Amino acid sequence: MSAIRSLDELAGLMADRKGLYVRWSLGPEADLPAVASRDDLTGVCLPGLSASSLDVEPWWGGRPLRLWAARRLYDYAHLPHVKDPRVRPWLLTGEENGRGPDNEPLVGEVEPVGWIDRAVIDEATREIGRQRGRWGPLDRSPREDREHPA
Template structure:
């Protein structure tokens, strides 16, 4: 893991980072904390073989704007940050070594590329609220 670079402050800036390598968001205290102890499945208590992340690259079936995908992905686990102000949203890449209990990718050799600042998270929340019917399940 390497140290973080400059902050990403908008969904447009985040979109510009997509493409060269698979990118993920990780909510954590940061590289030093993650190096000291990885992800744990809280229900079983088992240590996972990599860091829990959420993918930021849209799936091939996604036909809506990329910013909609990014907003949805950033908001899926934002509650982890909301519960612990020490946690930040980190832009990371690495090798997928498995799936966690929520089918999330698990990364080994994670590289922390940037921090996602509060502005991009607020923009993602607004877009998610305005463009999605969140909380509505299958009928």
């Protein structure tokens, strides 16, 4: 599988097509045999892979796709620290089968597009750091255990 190596490359893909998702996991080889996620809290098997949509919402207006992509990546960049250091983001397309317990899309009929290189996550973190607002990752680990992306 090829790799997306910059935030600009990812934004370009987003401009060219709708229906892209980011999944943080061990990758397609681990996910595609079952095409299901499991809710960490309850253990319930979910009808699709938990993913984050990269489709831009209308309220975003003409703001940069690069910043939208940075936000979407940064929100979950803590997962390798919380779940497993081998967890990486990858890009996919598919059909939404429903919503998970955090209102995240559950994607089936998955087609992998490419890995998202660590350099893109680092770039996204820097982009978020330049913003005036206060954004943080969607990290639910206890405060004393939190490790935020560097």
